Amino acid sequence: MFVADKALDQGRGGISRLSELTGMSRTTITKAVAELNSRKKLAVVEWGRIREVGGGRKKVEDTDPGLPVQLGKILEETSAGDPMNALRWTNKSTEAMAAELTRQGHPVSDKTVARCLREMGYSMQLNQKTREGPQHRNRDQQFRYINRQVASFRKSGDPVLSVDAKKKELVGPFKNGGRTWRPKGKPHRVNVHDFPSLAEGKAIPYGAYEVGEDRAVVNVGVTHDTAEFAVESIRRWWKLAGCRRKQAAKRILICADGGGSNSSRSRTWKLHLQELADELGMAITVCHYPPGTSKWNKIEHRLFSFISLTWKGQPLINYETVVNLIGATKTKSGLRVKAVLDTNEYETGVKVTKSQMEAVCIRRHKTHPDWNYTVEPRA
Numbered sequence: 080m081f082v083a084d085k086a087l088d089q090g091r092g093g094i095s096r097l098s099e100l101t102g103m104s105r106t107t108i109t110k111a112v113a114e115l116n117s118r119k120k121l122a123v124v125e126w127g128r129i130r131e132v133g134g135g136r137k138k139v140e141d142t143d144p145g146l147p148v149q150l151g152k153i154l155e156e157t158s159a160g161d162p163m164n165a166l167r168w169t170n171k172s173t174e175a176m177a178a179e180l181t182r183q184g185h186p187v188s189d190k191t192v193a194r195c196l197r198e199m200g201y202s203m204q205l206n207q208k209t210r211e212g213p214q215h216r217n218r219d220q221q222f223r224y225i226n227r228q229v230a231s232f233r234k235s236g237d238p239v240l241s242v243d244a245k246k247k248e249l250v251g252p253f254k255n256g257g258r259t260w261r262p263k264g265k266p267h268r269v270n271v272h273d274f275p276s277l278a279e280g281k282a283i284p285y286g287a288y289e290v291g292e293d294r295a296v297v298n299v300g301v302t303h304d305t306a307e308f309a310v311e312s313i314r315r316w317w318k319l320a321g322c323r324r325k326q327a328a329k330r331i332l333i334c335a336d337g338g339g340s341n342s343s344r345s346r347t348w349k350l351h352l353q354e355l356a357d358e359l360g361m362a363i364t365v366c367h368y369p370p371g372t373s374k375w376n377k378i379e380h381r382l383f384s385f386i387s388l389t390w391k392g393q394p395l396i397n398y399e400t401v402v403n404l405i406g407a408t409k410t411k412s413g414l415r416v417k418a419v420l421d422t423n424e425y426e427t428g429v430k431v432t433k434s435q436m437e438a439v440c441i442r443r444h445k446t447h448p449d450w451n452y453t454v455e456p457r458a
Contacts, residue, residue, distance in 0.1 A: 083111030257391025
């Protein structure tokens with residue numbers, strides 16, 4: 080429109096002169112001049128250009144009103160799980176939907192499908208973990224009991240630990256999820272394949288997080304996540320941190336999941352807890368979380384999540400890197416972590432005899448005795 084306006088200012092021959100100066104087609108300039116002379120209502124579109132109201136290329140849904148309706152049906156069918164739907168068992172991409180719409184007589188591109196989806200209120204979304212599955216009938220009662228135990232131990236100044244083993248990690252030049260700042264064009268070079276045979280070994284971080292203190296000790300094992308390894312991790316917490324801050328402690332509370340190396344059914348776990356209780360000369364109380372509630376264990380979101388943030392995008396090339404990155408984990412709220420490497424060999428499949436279990440001085444609580452018990456030190 081600017082060129083057309085200048086062409087009118089030039090008078091006779093203005094269209095030809097402006098066409099030569101700008102390289103624009105005479106036909107285009109002539110049409111623009113005609114629009115200006117017609118005095119039709121013009122509108123300024125969002126990128127600053129001027130055109131006649133209603134001018135320009137029409138949207139495909141304006142020329143094909145049935146397109147949005149059919150697209151909505153495709154989405155409903157795939158969401159409802161219609162087993163006969165063409166897209167039910169394929170990747171529901173814009174390309175696939177565009178191909179299906181074209182087959183049904185609505186020729187359209189994948190970019191147009193994406194625009195229509197956004198206008199219909201759709202967006203790309205990840206799965207969201209919200210379904211916990213069936214809940215144990217004693218779930219809430221156990222949580223209330225754990226809270227009472229935690230309050231009691233904290234009131235008396237005795238330590239409360241949240242313990243668990245983090246996901247095992249391959250040690251070596253392997254990809255680690257996430258991104259980190261690096262010089263442009265110089266990312267960490269890692270292996271294409273994550274084959275265990277290419278690894279230096281595996282790292283098994285077992286953490287002991289002090290509830291209310293925001294302090295933790297992580298014992299990094301190199302062999303197996305066993306009950307003996309779990310208890311050794313608690314022992315190392317006491318030697319590295321607990322004995323300094325809790326010198327007057329007379330008992331310890333451990334909050335743990337009901338499975339894994341610290342399983343509520345594990346006889347080996349109880350046997351090694353007895354050895355630790357004898358060594359420390361204090362009672363060790365254990366409260367297990369109900370089945371299916373491991374994500375409520377405080378160590379998961381108070382410690383392990385921050386460790387994952389600390390080493391995101393960092394290949395765990397050796398054990399020194401693993402220990403140093405865990406030890407560097409901290410938060411603005413005051414979390415501080417100590418990490419140590421445990422090179423001990425821990426055997427799997429260890430059997431505990433009946434006589435060994437009878438020697439364990441265990442006192443089961445009245446409330447859910449399988450989940451709550453205290454191991455007393457033997458005289």
